Amino acid sequence: MVLINKIYLLLIFGLVFQLGNAQYISVDESFTALQLVQDKLINSPCANVFNVTVSGGNFASGEKSYGYFEATGTGFPFTNGIVLTTGKAINTIGPNASLSDDGGNMGWNGDSDLNQALGLTNTFNATVLEFDFIPQGDHISFDYIFSSEQYLLNPSANQCNFTDGFAFLLKRNGDTNYQNLAVVPNTTIPVKVNTVRGPGTICPPANAAYFDAFNDINHPTNFNGQTKVLTAQSDVTPGDTYHIKLVIADEGNYRYDSALFLGGESFNFGVDLGEDRLIANGTALCPTQTLSLNATQSSAISYQWFQNNIELYGETNPTYLVTSAGDYSVTINYGGNCETTGTITVEYAVDLIVNQTRFSECDNDANQDGITAFNLTDIIPDLFTNLPSNYTISFYELTTSTSALPSIYTNTTPFQQTIYARITNIQGCYSDYPIDLIVNIFPTTITDEEVGLCENTSTILDAGSGFTSYTWNTNPIQNTQTITVANPGTYSVILTNASNCSKTKTFTVTPSGIATINDIIIIDFSENNTITVDYTGISTYVFSLDGTNYQSSPTFTNLIEGAYTVYVKDTKDCGVVPATFYILDYPKFFTPNGDGINDFWSIKNLNQRNLQNGTIEIFDRYGKPIHQINTRNQVWDGTFNGVNLPSSDYWFQMKLADGKIIKGHFSLKR
Template sequence: MRRLVMVFGIVWLMGTALILAQVAPDCANAVPICNNTPVNGGTNGFGIDDFNNEAKSGCLEKTLSGAIESNAAWYRFRTGASGQLGFDIGFDANEDWDFALYKASDCGSLGDPIRCNFFDNRDGNNYIGVGEDPQGAEDNVQYEAWLEVLPGEDYYLLVNNFSNVNSGFSIQFTGHIFVTNPYDALDCSIVSNLLGPPIAACDNENVVLDASTPNAISYSWYKDIGGGFAVIPGESGATLTVMEEAFYRVEVIVPSSNNIISDVQVGFSTAPSSFAVTDEYLCADMEFFDLTSKDPSVLGGQSSQEVRVSYHNSNADAEAGINPLPGQYGLVEGEHTIYVRTTSVLNPKCYDASQRFNIEVYQPLVPNFPLEVFLCEGELNAFIGESSPNPDYDYQWSSGENTSGITVSTGGQYKVVINDRMGRPVCDNTFVVQVYASKTPHIKEVVIEDLQAQNTVTVIPDREGDFEYSLDEGSFQSDNVFYEVLPGAHKLSMLDLNGCGTATESIVVVGYPKFFTPNGDGVNDSWHIIGLSSLEDPMVLVYDRYGKLLKQLSQNNLGWDGTYNGKSLPSDDYWFKLSYLDKDGQRTMAKYINNHFSLKR
């Protein structure tokens, strides 16, 4: 499992001014640090040789200075809880820094370091330390293993510059101990001077140093920006308003002659600014909006490496810097206010939470008009679009009209753009209406599979389309085939589902042999039609290929024996027509019957 790393310690690099400012070149004057103490510094040489001309201390060896130390800074800290502890020492990637950590209660008995790193910085890293590289470099050889500490343990930390060229460094404490004990992971009782621990301030706030002491006779204030402490003229009160980052010193004269001298380091970080951003009008079908796309506008030119942007659901959360919204913000219909916070990376106390913006989320427009319209044969025009316009929207058709609906007289595509009258874009606001010029349907053919007790009838339309079919005014069906149709007269209907009318056709279902053999053997000796009894007054006329009428049959005739005027006709193809009286008493010729058969001898 990856360790959760919490960063404590406020960092700022004070630039070249700190190169000349000796933070603590000697172990005996090691700077005490604790949870709320910002740690930064620059080094320029070392004081006394804390290793008494020894050649090595753990991994550290003599440098070009002739001693183990070359440009040294010493710190001390005491643990206030148990758990995992580490630290990151940040610096310019072009510089070479080393460190050694000693578990000791005083400088006279340091012993060997428990963590030590003397690797050169040929890889150009920005960090060395204990734990994990905050930039995620797993192969950074300048990192040592985490510490597992107990309460009350004392440590001394030596930070040493080997390259003799440095622009300062920072220290950030890390580790799970700050999750379990965010306020007492390190013991702050070791920082006990009058002016308190170093101060990390923002450049938009006032810093007042208070040295008030009972019975004090006088106060003198000093400032060191790298060349040594110098008196601040005219400042003789118990407090000092600080406007510039530097090391400050106060000397308090008291009657007992036990005068108090106290130093404090004050640093200022640039307070970030949050710039105004525009509102967003979005469609719910996007599902998510990338809040980080607003970062460049919020930053307004500030570096994203120096200023962190976060977004929150409430002003209280933005002010407190808690509960940041995920970058991929889930969209829910309605208006939502997003609160913006910009925070200094170097000093999280410096922030701006003055800006906010709205996200308005709309549901996609669902047209309440059909996107397919059929202009039927015989109709001059068709209406498309909304018959009842929405007063909140403007409409613009590709044909030039700006009404909610238009009348068209030809088929084709018609595009309409629907816009919010408030000037805000709505979701998918462009719709295409397809108008089809459709003919009235006709039945092209009816295929009858007859000569059986139960027959099959198939309706063939004159074109492709969306049709339903009905037999004898029964229920409509999507299948164009009817099964088990009884012999007799029937009515077929074909309905255009696009509203372009109905076609009807009357048919007769009967059966007849496709050939007969009038040779007197008693088998198939006559030709006749089966099912005539289902028709009213049926009449069958038989012709030769030249159209000569050979025989007239009724339902009472037994059939045709293949003779004409008593003479046998030769083997050949013959034709017939069938008529009957319809329900109105009109003689009607039966259609869709294959009226061709053969005589064989």
């Protein structure tokens, strides 16, 4: 039983080991140069290949710097192919867990043709695969990936220009100079670490669209990063002899190896039918346009055209006229099993149907001058009923403008302006489309209001008439001009006018109520008789002595003797509270001449202030007491012991029940 368990564990371990290895490429160094080129890189009966050689590192342990790789099931873009490296080919195998750093102190030279192609003088450790060939078609191409340890995820600034060099050098027999096919697409820039690099490090990205990734440990190869699959290609003359040299080398020193992975059977002796005609590239055909494809080859025996991998019966001429979109290919037979192909993808621009060309916005600022911002990106989906998602639309102020308007554009002509929509990624198929930008206004002035809510009542909020819709922030939403509210709070309503423009009006509803008068503080018998209303309440109040004219201050000054009523009114119209008070003062003179007018001197309304129990003593100018006013004798007639006193100034002293004493003087006039 124990033995069976051990065998079972060994089987499981072996299976895990095999599954683990399956995620990394494998390398076989046993193939000859001819086998690598003829069987692995080309593998075509049309191949006329000779003078095949390969050279690289002479490692003492017998390893090579080139070989055949297999990558089935690893996720690597190529299933198989050829690897050329500046170190040991076997060290290109993943995971990316160690530094591939071979070739030191070996006397392993660089390559003079690579130096010349890249303008270098310091290459080392060159691996070269070269051969002669005679093409049947007029075009050759093959796929490759450039991988390198010098794609550093955390480089220092001085490492940003570290790179190795490689080139795919092609020349026709008899020509002097090579052409380098290993360039950034649509440029003459050689592919290197510092010319194809993605973002994410302190080093600047370069042609990042062609960079694949910085690698973690679990990668099929033992390199820090690599390009995407790139294609080297060139036009050639059928029947002429060409020499191609595939070379890679360390630059500067042997440190940090790099490698070329050439896609298996990707070397194609085909025919060039031209660049793909794509919407994304701006080269798609216009709706009624045709395209003539020419696959003529001087030594061809037959042709067969296909659309979307379906044979086009009867289309056996060297030319074909494209009238609809599709993936087109032609198979060219040169006799026996020798066939080459050419491919091209043709897309057609859509015949656009205009949906909407007038777009409006509301002028939402205060001055309502017909100028506002438009989000032109939001306009695009409504322009056409059949706009494909990959069409690029920009807007221009004039049909002659070359600078596109920003996505957030503020019109320069008030209220209405015409701009132009232009399809920018399909050239020549469409004219500019005029677009009208309309600016509507909301001219009505809207003023926020503060409203009082009287205790135990409700109030009506009126948003005003003349609007097409009302949207209150109540729960549930109400859509009427007026609403009734019973609770304090902030209420807002969106007012929309006939131009579909809106403004928001806010009502601040605050609790309110009538005041409570606690006391009336009176200062009288003075040069400036004054009262102050002592009140409490939850609202704001105004004050009046006549019930008509109100003031915000509860204090009234310069009051004369007499009876008054003070009114305290809630500013939110919850009510008015009155209170009566009396200002006391003494007459400054009296005229006891028997005419019935002002014949007696007294202080009025003492009883209204509960001061009637006080006594008032009157003195002549010498301080002699001459009369006393009390509850029994409430006035003085200007006599003393029945005799009229002369005109003069007299003094009085009033003693109140609380002990307060009031003094003053007055005149007797006869």
